[in-house]
Amino acid sequence: MIFGEFIRDPHAQRYSEQIIELSTQGRLTEIIPADVCSHWHDEQTTFVQQTLFNTAQSKTENGPIYDSETKLTVVAWARIDNRDELAELLKIDLDDVLRCDPWFILKSYQQWGEQCVDYLIGDFVFVIFDRRAQKIFCARDHMGVRPFYYHLSEKRFIFGSHLAFFHQLECCELKPSSQWIADYLTGLSMSFTETPYPAIAKLAPAHCLTVMTKQSSVRPYFQFSTENTLKLNDSREYVDAYREQLEATIQCRVHSDYLIGSELSGGIDSSTITAYAAQFLAKPQQQLHAFAFTSCELEPEYIHAICQSTKLASTHVFTRANYEPDQRLELITKALDIFGYPQEHGNGTGHEPFYQMAEQLNIRTLLSGHGGDEFVTASAGLVLAELYHEGRYLELYNAVKGNAFTRLLRTLKIIANNYNNKTYNKRFQTAFSQRWRYQLVKQHWVEQYDLQSRYLKNAEYDAPYKTLNDFTLQNRWAPFVSTRMENCTLMAASHNIEYRWPLLDVRLIKLFLSIPSIEKYNHGVSRLLHRRAINDVVHHKVAWKPSKDMGPVYKLQDKSEVKPCLINIEKLHPQLSELIDVQKLRKQLSQSTQTHRSAVTNASFQNLKNINNLLWLNQWLHRYH
Known part of the structure; x- marks a missing residue:
């Protein structure tokens, strides 16, 4: 894992001593252990790297790597999966093949600069300090396997592999966003870039970030294509x-x-x-x-x-x-x-x-x-709609199952279902509409944050899409x-x-x-x-299992009441009390205490889910705020 600071304003307060102290006193490894935790710093930059040994190559990692010739320093949490390909492109000697993955990242940057991300495959986040160019270059892997949080202001850039680091450092104001809390309560908080704190952002998957003393920029370095471009014989x-x-x-x-x-x-x-x-x-x-x-x-x-x-x-x-x-x-x-x-x-x-x-x-x-x-392994049922929209009716007929007559009927049904543009998937629309009535956020905040329409948008599912790839990527x-x-x-x-x-x-x-x-x-x-x-x-x-069905959920013999970890309304954090309908919560709490293990209904499930979400929020707000 990686943590660090880059000073943009020479007159700004530095947190290097605190960051190094977190490293040397073991406060970072108290959260997530490591086999090695080491640091590198100069008058402008501080890097900390925690390494967990796994592969033979990882055991050669001793912390941030500094190259005195190019004045480059790299700190990385990475597993590079195309090392052989990189070794060939970079003309690396066989003696260097067992080098650690951050070393391959450093060599790639030396060869291709910021375009190095175009050549890297694996799970990674890394930060490179280019002393000569006076800039920081950061990147996150294509799918976002490894998290990367950061705070960027005119004075400094601070980054870490988990947000708990910022609570320890106290380098910026961590004021929880009321909208994020409302989003969390309604299942809308997940984001590629946003966190509960406006002062802290996430670097999105397949994105890189460049920070200099006077400017900064975020850009995507990769995007999937929706085009079926591969043409083979059969x-x-x-x-x-x-x-x-x-x-x-x-x-x-x-x-x-x-x-x-x-x-x-x-x-x-x-x-x-x-x-x-x-x-x-x-x-x-x-x-x-x-x-x-x-x-x-x-x-x-x-x-x-x-x-x-x-x-x-x-x-x-x-x-x-x-x-x-x-x-x-x-x-x-x-x-x-x-x-x-x-x-x-x-x-x-x-x-x-x-x-x-x-x-x-x-x-x-x-x-x-x-x-x-x-x-x-997506179910790919949208392929049939795709064939219809592309006018490939014979292929559509041949793709559906059944004998000649039933295939004709099914083909006509698919044509009828797709003739008019659909806005929502009916099954999803019914489910999401039923669930919405159990949400706890006050109507005032529902309207201010546009929660209901954003929530029900999930019911679109595959309805608006005409190709499988569009549905997959959008x-x-x-x-x-x-x-x-x-x-x-x-x-x-x-x-x-x-x-x-x-x-x-x-x-x-x-x-x-x-x-x-x-x-x-x-x-x-x-x-x-x-x-x-x-x-x-x-x-x-x-x-060749025909569906994902795994049969009914085991019927529990225990008829005792469910014992959820209940919220004490009297100890509800003020920020939650402001957002939620407390009377509605009281009713759901009462119903939850009467729910039996063998008779969990849709209503009781939603109630328990609400209580669980509130429990997380309440513990978090009381612990840090």
Whole structure:
């Protein structure tokens, strides 16, 4: 992880001593541990780097790297996945191949300047101080795996890998935004760039930031294309091309000097990652551990199919954690110390049982299938609408399932459904409209922050889009993708674990988007390209499972009342009391105490969700404000 300061105004107060003190006294590693924590500084700049050993190359990292010849200093939290390609382009000697990843970043900047980001593939955030040019150059990886927070003013630029760093440093006014709090209460707070504090921003995925003494600029260095540009001879060639890239993206992420963990839900995404990881590891029975939750009745069947077919010896299966109120408060407090503000994606703390077990086993890599649903394993049903809008009616007829007559009827239905432009997905519109009535924000703030229309916009889902790629890039490539990674990455790091997300490899997604949509859905079979590619590796029961359905949720025999971690209204933070309808909250609290485990309804679920959100906000505001 990385932290630091760059002084823009020579007369400004410096925080270098405080930053170095946080490093040397171990206050940063109290939050997230590291094998090495070191710093570099001069009269204008201070860099701190925490390194967790994982690969052989990472063990050569000793902190920020300074090159005396070019007067460049780099600090990085990075795993570079195209080292061999870079070594060839940079004409690096074989003796240097085992150099650490930040060294490759430094050499890339020396060769290409700010365009170095065009050549880097992996999970990274880095900052380079170019002393001769008197500038700072920062970049964040394509998908936003590793977070990067910063404060920029006329006097200084301060950055860190987590926002909790800014609470420790107290370098700027951290006044919570009321709009962010209202957004959080209604599920609208996730953002590529915004945080709860107007003084702190996030660098968006695939963006770089240049800071000089008198000017600064943020720019994207990469954008996906919606065009299906790849033209091959037949379907087999598309499958082969996709399989080759899929294998490469997983293989480059199983390098570690420690044991490997892999999430395994029994779904196609996590099963793909686990099965291929087992194939690429020399001794998977000793090196690979799978981690699973089972909440639904069919999940064990599919998890078992993968474990048996890959001969996994170690699979750790958990039921969903049901914390007692005091345990829940303890976990929230821990997470606030790591994040510096409320968790925005539940998997951050929701996977805490995985992290704890993995840490005990000295596992330092945890693989996840997250991102598949949003990109390469999307259901792709929109392909049929795409064929209609492009006037490819014969292909549309051939793509639907059934006999000649039923295919004709289904084709006519698709034409009728897409003849008029749709604004909302009806199923989503119904669901979101029903949920809205349980929200707690006062009407005055709902109107001022335009909460209702922004919330109901989620019900558009796939309705406005005419192509699969437009839907993917304009709807599914959204802040919730990177927010989940931010929360999970930091929470796992507190247990000495590096999360890796193979299905969010930029090369794989770029290839997937370039392949004609008809290769991804045909004869009623969704995820077709991916299924064909994994057919020889992933158990057929999972690879060709017709839907994501895992059966009903287990019926709990415990008839006792749910014991949510309830909010004490009398101790509600004033900023929350100003925003929410307290009487409505009282009613929901009363209903929540009467909810039985075996009879959770939509209303009770929404009530419990509201209470959980308030709990996070209340703990955060009281802890820091």
